[in-house]
Structure formats: C-alpha cells, structure tokens
Amino acid sequence: MIPPEFEYHRPETIDQALVLLTQHGEEAKILAGGHSLLPLMKLRFAEPAHLVDLNFIESLRGIKESNGLIEIAAMTTESQLITSPLLLDKCPLIPDAASQIADPQVRSRGTIGGDIVHADPGNDHPAIMLALEASFVILGSNGERIVPASGFFLGAFDTQLEENEILKAIQVPVSVAGSGHAYCKLKRKTGDFATAASAVSLVVEGGVCKKINIALTNVGATALKAEAAESILTGQTLSDLLMEKAVEKAMAICDPAEDLRGDREYKIHMAGEMTRRAIREAFAKATGGG
Amino acid sequence: MASTPEDKQRKENLAGIGCARKRKEDPRFIQGKGHYVDDIKLPDMVYGALVRSPYAHARIKGINKDAALALPGVLTVLTADDLKPLKLHWMPTLAGDVQAVLADEKVCFQQQEVAMVIATDRYIAADAVELVEVDYEELPALVDPHQAMVDDAPVIREDLVGKDEAGQGKRIHDNHIFSWEVGDKSKTDATFKKAAVTVKEEMLNQRVHPCPLETCGCVASFDKVNGHLTVHITSQAPHIVRTVVSMLSGIAESKVRIISPDIGGGFGNKVGIYPGYVVAIVASIVLGQPVKWIESRIENLSSTAFARDYHMVGELAADKNGLIQAMRVNVLADHGAFNSHAQPTKWPAGLFSICTGSYDIPVAYARVDGVYTNKAPGGVAYRCSFRVTEAVYVIERMIDVLAKKLAIDPAEIRRRNFIKADQFPYQSALGWSYDSGNYPAALDKVLEAVDYEGLRKEQAEKRARGELMGIGLSTFTEIVGAGPSKACDVLGVGMFESCEIRVHPTGSVIARIGTISQGQGHQTTYAQIIASELGIPSDQIQIEEGDTDTVPYGLGTYGSRSTPVGGAAAATAARKIRDKARKIAAHLLDVSEQDLEWDIDRFRVEGAPDQVKTMKDIAWAAYNNVPDGLEMGLESVNYYDPPNFTFPFGAYLCVVDIDKYTGETKVRRFYALDDCGTRINPMIIEGQIHGGLTEAFAVAMEQQLVFDESGSIHGNSLMDYFLPTFVETPVWETDYTVTPSPHHPLGAKGVAESPHVGGIPCFSNAVNDAFSHLDIKHINMPHSAFRVWKTIHAQGLDKRT
C-alpha cells in the first residue's frame, strides 16, 4: 500500500498547470481530491511519475450563476456542493446526490470534477450530469471548448477529455418551475459505491410529465441514459401501468458486472427499483407532494 | 456492615467492584497518545516487507533476487532457502501441525509469504518487493472443503504425504487433518431412530475475519553484544510468544523479552504466531539491527488468522411436544493450508461440545473433521471462546427449525427444553459441568420487556399485508475462562493466569497480570477488583501487562479468560496480602488475628470499633514494624488454575423489518439481557456488549471472505469487508440478571464475548423468522441485502400486481 516514487507539482494558476501537463505528457496526472487516484497509486494500478495538484488554483473553486446557467468550478468539493445555498435552491439534485457519496472524509476532499473525469462506473456524478443535461468547460493548450455530458462518457474510466486537458467547470441549467428531482441509491454501507442508483429530473405541468431525464449508475460501463424509459413517460400522466413499463425499459439497458454487491439479476432489478422510487419521489416533489 | 453514611462513603472512595468507573485508558486513546507497535522507533531500525504469492496453489520454480538486491537501500532478501540452514523455514503451529515460514518449494494459498525484503526505509522495501522475481507453475486450487475430500483431489500438503497423523489424531485422506468425536454415538443414533420427530439442516458459519483496526506487526531487536532479543509485537499472548521464540531460536527464554504495547483490537486475530514475526526476528538476528514489519489491511485480511468456516449438519430428535431427546452434529471444518488454528492444544475443535446449549438434552454426539484447502490458515476464536460461536449457532438455529416443524412458538420451545435453575451444577451430555444459571428467568424478563405477544400479533398483521417482519430469539450459554490446566494447555503450558501485587510503603499499589488488554479496559477493571479486596482506592492501583520481563507468566487474553482467570488471580493474590496485613494489624493493635474483622478498608477489633488500622497504616508498618518471624514487605503472587470454566448466558431478542424490493434488513429493535455473574464495572460491561453486538451484526449480515474457483480472495479490503460504522449500527437495549459463578472467587464469569456468540444466531433467527410462514427451513448467513433478495425473489414475494 505504498506508491512508487513520483514528483509532486503545485501550480498556482491554470496556465502553469497546463504547462506542466504539456511538459510531462503521458507521465503526468492531475491530482484533485485524490480519493480515486491515490488508492489506485497505493495499489500500484496507476504509477504516474508526476502529480499536478490543482488544489491551490483559486479560479477552480466556487459556484456562480449567470444567464440561467449555474457554473460549478471543477475543484468544488462534495461538501461544498452539499452546503451551497445556490445549488440547494436552484439545482437540488446535485447536493442530494453528493450527500450520498462515500463518507464525510471523502466528501471533504473529493471534487465534482474528479468524480466526473475519473468516470468510474460506480461514480455518482456522471448520471447526475446526464440527468441534468450538463455541459463541461474544458481547457487545453489550444484553448477552451464546451462539451455536453451526453456523449462525454465513452467507457469505464474513459471520457472525451484528452490527455493534457483540464476540466475547468460544469454548467447546469437552473431548474424551472414544476420541476422535480431525485437520486435513489442503494448501497451496502456508508462509504460504498452504488449497487445501483437512478437519477431522475422531470418537469410536470398540469399533472402531465412534460419532460423527463433518467440516468443510471453502476449498471454498465458508463452511466446510462434510459431514453426508452423516458419516452414512455413523456407527455403522460403518471400511472402504475406506465411506471412499470418505464421501469422495464430502464432495466432492459442495464449490463452490470457481477461483484460482491450482487449478481447481474439483482443489480438489474435494483436499477429498476431505484428508478421506480426516483420517479415517484421526483414526481411528488414536482407536484408539491414531496 | 457498610450501613452508616460514613461506611458508604469509605466504600465509594475505593471505586471498587460494582462501580461504573470511567476507563483509565481512554484519556490517552482519545488524545491520540496511545503507543502502538507501529509507533515504536529504534535507532538503526530497518523495515521488512513481504513478497506474497499471487496464486492459491503453485510450485515455485525459482526466485531471482538480483534486481531487488541491486536497489540502493535494500539490505537483504530472505527466502525459504536462507532460513533452511537455521531450520526456520517451517515452524510448529499451536495445533501440532507445521507451517511454512516462507514458502518452501510451493505455495498453498494466495498471499502466502514467499520472501521478505529488508531495506533502510519502508518505501524502498515496498519498491523492492516488486523487483523480486518468482517463477511459479500454477496448480489446481481447492477452496471447498467438500471438494478437498474427494478421492482424487489434488494434494495440498505434499510434506505430509504418507503421514497418517498431523498432530491431532489419525488422517483418512491426504487433505484430511483430524477427526474429533464426542458423545455417545450409538445411543444417539438409537434415539434418533425411535424419535417421533427429527429435523436436519445444513448450515454454514462462513469464513470471516476478526479485522482489528490495528493490523499485525512487530519490531524485532537483537542485541549482538549481550545476546538479548526484544520483540515489540501485536500479541494477545506475549508469554507464549516468548516460549515459542526461545524454542525456535535457541536463545535462552531469560534473554528473550516480548512486549505487547497498546493493542488496537485483537478479537483472536493476534493470538497466533505469524511468519512475518518470525522472519523479522531472524532478519534482526542476522543483521544485528532492529527490524520493523507491519501488515497492510489487505495483508491482514488475506493472510492472518480467519475465523469459522464450519460446514455443519445439525440434527435434533424430539417428542411431539418438542422436548428434545437427542442432538447430532457433523462438521467439516475448513482450516486452510496449515492447521494453525488457535485453541488449547488438546482441543482440535475447541469447545464445540458446548453445542447442546441451554437445553436439557439427554444424549448427544458431535464429530468434527478438519481439512486442508488452498486458503489462508487459521480458525481462531473471533470474539468468542474457541468454536463456541459455531456451537451456539447450530443449536440456536436448530431449535428454531424444530419449533417451526412442530408449529410451536420459538420462545415456548425454549422454555420447555431449558435446563432448570435447580439442575445446577448441570452435567451436559457432552461432558461439561455448567456452574450456574437461571435461563427461564432471563427469557421471561426479555419477553416482558419487549411485549413479545404484541410483537407476534404485529407480525401476523404484517404478514397478512404481505410485509416481511422477523422476530429472532437466542437463549445461549457460553463457556469461557479457559481453563483448568488438567484440561487445557498451550504447547504443554497449563492455562492458568497470574498476578503479582506490590503494596508500596505509602499505600499505593502496582499489580502485574499475565493477560493483555486490547481494548477490554483491564487497567480499570483489575484495579477495581484489587481495590475492593485490599481497601485501597482503585485510582492508587497501577496495572501493568504485556511485558514479559516484568509480568509473571500468563497465557494472555482471548476466550473471555481475563476476568474469569486473570481476575481470579488478582483477587486471590490480593487476599494473600490481606492475610499478611491481618497479621501486621494484629501486631500493631496488640490483639490476636481472630479478634480482627475486615471493614471495607481497615481491620478493626471486634467489640472495640474505634480500634482500627487502615490498609494505609498497615502498608507503612509492613516496611518497618512487622511481628517477629514475618518477612518485611507487602506483596504476593498468585498463579490461578481455575477449577472449571465459567458459563455466562443470556437471552436476546431481535426484531427486523425487511424491504422486500431491495432485500435490505432493518434491525428495528435489539434487546440483550446478559448474565455474567458478578458485575465488576457495569459501564465497561455495557461497552463490551455494544461492541460485541456490533460485531455480531457485522458477521450475521455482511461479513465474509469470498474465494473464487482459482482460490483468489475477494473482498479483502474495507471497501467490501463490512465493518459497521455508527451509521449502520442498530440501537442496543441492554439488561441483566446476576447469577454468580459458585467457583470463582468473585462470582464473575466474563462477558465480552457473549454478545458476539449470542448475537449472531439472534440476528440470523430474526431474518429466518421473517420467512417462517413459507416453505423455507434455513437460510445461511451472511444475510446481506443481495442474498435476502434472492430468497424473496425466488419465492415471488417481490411481484407487483
């Protein structure tokens, strides 16, 4: 449980960080909260020769709102997400999900950017990002680009982020009137990743579901967007029958790996059950019942 | 006698037996000022790290150390070939087998110790481990003890081929270690044949690990000049370590000093002697420098002693009213690759024969067969006396199975079968003499406290609505305090316990006891015992343990033996001092000894209550004014050999609600009544019960070391292995009755393991009870959400209509 030797760098600006990343190329890794990277290094599954620590770059922290978008800097920690008045008011799904991640120690250092970029199938933020139709502000030596969450996650631990690029911020739309959100996560214990989880974000008008996003955690190589399930419910009033149909569609896209949390059958059913619960809870919130 | 307010005050001043005194060790622990093995730093200290096998079963074709040795800072790399000339490549186990210290030609479990790198710092050692090249030829692995016993199974222990004995009786297969039988087989079989009702169930006590927060490790330091070896070590039995180290190394036992400093939990995991310790000692002798070796969490969970892995078949025979007439148990015990379970040497299945439990079962028979598999060696008592958890599990589950078959309420069937209060001392069918108990009273108190009938009514209503609610009972009897030396020894050393007490001239005391606390609060409790016996306030009594140079020989702390045996030694040693003090008091007061009576903290002359000498006065006189013919000083030693074990008991009740769509079990209520005889410190008892119940909860619900077919271990880190935090832990309600042990000087029985032993079947019975209206007889632990859901789903209970 001791990593091999590495060089530690502490840039104070994004530009310095980009220079270091370019300079060391493949040998370098960004260090954010360290709660995914350092365990991998201690197990010697990852052996970067250079660590570029982003913790001392002021501009990578903070949450602000402009033009109907909330922008969350990548180095914002989970515990900052949980206590942000802005998010609690205008994007409550993020604090809700963040409070279900790991334990207080992990949440006080782990960052939203690290959670997204690491793209562990068990990480919670990727599904949240899909459910919220978020976009990512990415910086490289060639400048800045903005990429939608949809399509960003390519596979387990694999995203559209290029080597030497930094995820700078996450943009999410401010939630509108009549919207409701829920993140239902089944886990064995505190500090565990999801056995299965489901993120739901929807808008209800006059009892009719105008729009719904459903995304699943840890039942595939990446977070999964349950589009077929969404279309069952879009434009409909919620009924038990439709709910069951939607849940069935969500279960149909699951392709989980068996592990000590359970076998495939269990995980697929749990993705279904979490989806059922999340839809119900989001609906109740949207219609003032939650 | 203590009737006046002044008497009461004097008694309270002692903070002795019965006082809920705050733990003396806590100020240092909660300030981070504990001193553990890994805190020890000695001049010139170097670091060892182990190269371990990635395979469960493989031949070693070669080991190349060159690259590792070439790394600057690496001092040496030791393998079996290096230990061979010293005859230390194998070592004897506590169970009469031998165990490879470093793998000799083959590895028999994943993570087995293959080589140790010694380097000037810990980081270099870790790098060098990666550079040791081992050439393996993989062999088929056996992880299931049933498979290990089939005719043409691969042979795990080639070193034993042709030997029909491995230290514990006859072997009947190359992968077989021993058969152990107890009871009257033919009478049992005959009773089963005639019985009106019989039940039979297979049940597994899954392989788990005690997982103390502090992993194992040591700092071995050999002084080449004077030939002294000092080892700081995470050991629950430092004197046994000293004897074994002396026997293995040839160094005189008087030149070996073993020190167990603060220990961060043991739970049986720190009884054994591990290869890492032995190689670190050898390395220190070779290099003449202190060598530190500390395990990582993964190493601890994968290679040091596990617990359980008992594959049991339990059977009961009864009449139609549920009166049990006979019990039969057959066990296949998976001991892993070497038989290094930690039990008293003559007990290959520990005290498993306590399996008739709290019930008056006229005839019984049990047989245990130990087998080798390609898994880590061990088989320790995880917060229990030896194999008592397994025994209590099988009887407490089986009585529920019988109750279900006969449609008798689980509380009622227990009541019908209890050993009655007037049957003590009770002779069990499998040979134990239970010291004391009152089982029906304990059960009744619990049932009343929780409104048992109300709970059953609620359960019936919930069932009608399709909800799953379970009520579990456990009315267990433990056997602790090993043990009478005629029955129990470790490598030939009787399992007595010792205490030495010195009263200083000014009336304060140091006492040294052969046990070693790992969180039990010995500094607090022992001082209270001595305080009451000597009439000296417990705050003035220092307790020292764990240093073999200063403490008299003791067998250590495990199997709830500290209070039953160590506490008895402390009381007996204190009484010797009081006897001498009486002589001195008589001399000072110029009366005869018979004229004196003991009065809380002083002797007084009968009939002349103002004529007194306090213990403090007497202590001073002991160093300047003793009667003719009496030695000066005020000290004593006692080696206490208990006449019997003690038999704590309890009645537990657990209520669970199961979410039928996720399989999650919520423990709504857990009521634990314990009877541990005389209660020395009620607050420490309460703490021990909370801890034991929490570990029982962990075992019953989630803990398991899992192996795949290739013998790879899974779940060997805290990401998977379940240690409940405050979040998962249920709320505990505790209660007690007091039935003193008639043979213990204080009437005390030991308590810290009861909640674990009694708790596990209670949780398991509750989960099983949630399904008792269905055609399900027994569900094995762990009752994780996943496994419970499997049962629910197979029954179609999660269907939505």
Ligand SMILES: Cc1cc2nc3c(=O)[nH]c(=O)nc-3n(C[C@H](O)[C@H](O)[C@H](O)COP(=O)(O)OP(=O)(O)OC[C@H]3O[C@@H](n4cnc5c(N)ncnc54)[C@H](O)[C@@H]3O)c2cc1C
């Ligand atoms: C016990 C435990 C339980 C956990 N449980 C959960 C859980 O339930 N749910 C969950 O979602 N997570 C869980 N985690 C993971 C945790 O949330 C991590 O903090 C998170 O996955 C990574 O974020 P980090 O800030 O710690 O990143 P790091 O570990 O520092 O980095 C992770 C990866 O992202 C890269 N990276 C980080 N920031 C950036 C950036 N701004 N731009 C480009 N690349 C970047 C790093 O180079 C690295 O490859 C758990 C972790 C632990 C230790």
